[in-house]
Amino acid sequence: xxxxxxxxxxxxxxxxxxxxxxxxxxxxxxxxxxxxxxxxxxxxxxxxxxxxxxxxxxxxxxxxxxxxxxxxxxxxxxxxxxxxxxxxxxxxxxxxxxxxxxxxxxxxxxxxxxxxxxxxxxxxxxxxxxxxxxxxxxxxxxxxxxxxxxxxxxxxxxxxxxxxxxxxxxxxxxxxxxxxxxxxxxxxxxxxxxxxxxxxxxxxxxxxxxxxxxxxxxxxxxxxxxxxxxxxxxxxxxxxxxxxxxxxxxxxxxxxxxxxxxxxxxxxxxxxxxxxxxxxxxxxxxxxxxxxxxxxxxxxxxxxxxxxxx
Numbered sequence: 488x489x490x491x492x493x494x495x496x497x498x499x500x501x502x503x504x505x506x507x508x509x510x511x512x513x514x515x516x517x518x519x520x521x522x523x524x525x526x527x528x529x530x531x532x533x534x535x536x537x538x539x540x541x542x543x544x545x546x547x548x549x550x551x552x553x554x555x556x557x558x559x560x561x562x563x564x565x566x567x568x569x570x571x572x573x574x575x576x577x578x579x580x581x582x583x584x585x586x587x588x589x590x591x592x593x594x595x596x597x598x599x600x601x602x603x604x605x606x607x608x609x610x611x612x613x614x615x616x617x618x619x620x621x622x623x624x625x626x627x628x629x630x631x632x633x634x635x636x637x638x639x640x641x642x643x644x645x646x647x648x649x650x651x652x653x654x655x656x657x658x659x660x661x662x663x664x665x666x667x668x669x670x671x672x673x674x675x676x677x678x679x680x681x682x683x684x685x686x687x688x689x690x691x692x693x694x695x696x697x698x699x700x701x702x703x704x705x706x707x708x709x710x711x712x713x714x715x716x717x718x719x720x721x722x723x724x725x726x727x728x729x730x731x732x733x734x735x736x737x738x739x740x741x742x743x744x745x746x747x748x749x750x751x752x753x754x755x756x757x758x759x760x761x762x763x764x765x766x767x768x769x770x771x772x773x774x775x776x777x778x779x780x781x782x783x784x785x786x787x788x789x790x791x792x793x794x795x796x797x
Contacts, residue, residue: 488545488546488588488589488713488714490514490515490516490517490518491517491518492516492518492545492546493518493520493542493543493544493545493546494511494516494518494519494520494544494545494546494547494548495519495520495521495542495544495546495547495548496508496511496519496520496521496548496550497521497529497547497548497549497550497551497574497578498549498550498551498552499519499521499550500521500523500524500658501550501551501552501554501658502654502656502657502658502659502660502702503550503593503651503654503702503705503706504521504548504550504551505657505658506656506657506658506702506703506705506706507548507550507706507709507710508521509657509703509706510703510706510707510709510710511710514710520542520544522538529551529573529574529577529578530569530570530573530574530577531577532573532576532577532580535577535578535581536577536581536584538581539581539582539584539585539587540585543585544582544585544587545587545588545589546587546588546589546590546713547578547582547587547589547590547591548590548591548593548709548713549575549578549579549590549591549592549593549631550593551574551578552571552574552575552593553566553567553570553571553574553624554624554660555567555660555665555666555667556664556665556666556667556668556671557620557621557668557690557756557758558664558665559664559665560620560621560623560624561619561620561621561756564622564623565623567621567623567624567627568623568624568626568627571624571627571628571631572627572630575592575627575630575631575634576630576631576634578590579592579631579634579635579638579646580634580638582644582646583638583642583644587644588645589645589646589647589713589717590635590644590645590646590647591646591647591648591649591709591712591713592631592632592634592635592646592647592648592649593649593651593709594628594629594631594632594648594649594650594651594721595624595625595628595650595651596650596651596652596653596698596723596725596762596764597617597618597621597624597625597628597759597762598612598617598625598628598629598632598650598721599611599612599762600614600615600616600617601615601616601617601618601619601759601760602615602616602760603615605761605763606727606763606764606765606766607723607762607763607764607765608723608765609650609720609721609722609723609765609768612629612632612721613629618758618759620756620758621758631648632648632721634646635647635648636648636719636720639719640719645717647712647713647716647717647718647722648720648721648722649708649709649712649721649722649724650721650722650723650724650764651700651705651708651723651724651725652697652698652699652700652723652724652725652726652762652763652764653667653668653669653697653698653699653700653762654667654699654700654701654702654705655667655669655670655699655700655701655702655783655784655787656701656702656703656783656786656787657702657703657787657790658702659702659787661673661674661791661796661797668697668732668735669697669699669735669784671690672689672732672735672736672739673739673784673787673788673791674797675687675688675689676736676739676740676743676745677743677788677791677797678797679745679747680743680744680745684747685747685748686747686748686749686750687736687745687747687748687749687750688749688750688751688752689732689733689736689749689750689751689752690751690752690755690756691732691751691752691753691755691756691757691758692751692753692757693731693732693733693736693749693751694731694732694733694757694760695731695732695757695758695759695760695761696729696730696731696732696760696761696762696763697729697730697731697732697735697761697762698725698726698727698728698729698730698762698763698764699726699730699735699780699783700724700725700726700776701776701778701783701786701787703778704724704726704776704777704778705724707774707777708724708769708774708776709724711772711773711774712724712769712772712774715772715773716772722768722769723764723765723766723768723769724764724766724769725763725764725766725776726766726775726776726780727763727764727765727766727770727776728763728780729761729762729763730780733749733751736749737749738780738781738784739784739788742781742784742785742788743788
């Protein structure tokens with residue numbers, strides 16, 4: 488991949504896709520093509536086929552996905568499995584049909600079994616039952632991995648699958664019901680501080696542990712892997728450090744000066760007890776995360792305030 492290569496970033500308006508575009512532009516890549524969801528419905532096979540036939544991208548970053556937090560995943564189960572299956576199948580098949588040189592498929596840490604040993608090694612895939620609340624999304628992502636592996640096996644396609652941990656940062660979703668854990672906490676605690684509220688209600692027990700990676704670190708890892716990784720099998724991307732939801736809330740409160748108390752609504756789902764990625768594989772290749780959680784949260788709070796996101 489060189490700076491003149493024609494690159495398609497599917498999902499360029501999303502948090503991950505926009506971070507990938509920023510990274511590529513920073514590295515001097517200018518021949519980047521994209522389409523909004525209104526311009527191209529990735530669930531429509533004929534539309535995707537026509538797009539690839541016309542544009543002929545050489546490299547594809549498949550970051551397009553229907554995503555959401557635990558409530559959205561559990562509520563819109565059919566939408567999450569259908570939309571993600573259709574998008575990935577159409578793009579991966581069109582990439583094969585149009586001789587794309589390399590495709591990078593973005594999965595998720597939720598592909599791993601709910602009670603898998605920690606940290607999560609790549610070989611744990613399909614070794615146990617999934618977390619029920621996001622099972623449709625996880626199964627769709629596992630299908631995407633299998634698509635990449637099968638096209639590699641049958642047609643010798645250079646399609647790779649990258650499994651990021653929980654992400655946050657620029658262009659995140661702060662919807663009060665459909666956001667992930669970290670942006671949801673940021674919104675609640677920032678608003679509590681502004682409104683001088685004495686307490687913040689947090690879903691679940693606060694005990695589940697999660698690993699968080701700034702989206703710019705993920706974009707850096709994907710760029711690295713697109714250049715240097717061509718092997719079969721999935722590869723994890725994370726920082727290798729996790730934190731409990733309660734500890735995360737305390738950290739956010741510290742960063743914005745909130746002194747109220749936290750109340751945990753234990754009637755809400757906790758999800759998987761712990762999700763920590765084993766990152767030995769990518770570390771051995773020479774990549775590691777650079778943005779600490781504290782620095783990343785500070786940067787994100789600044790962006791929220793500057794953009795007046797809520």
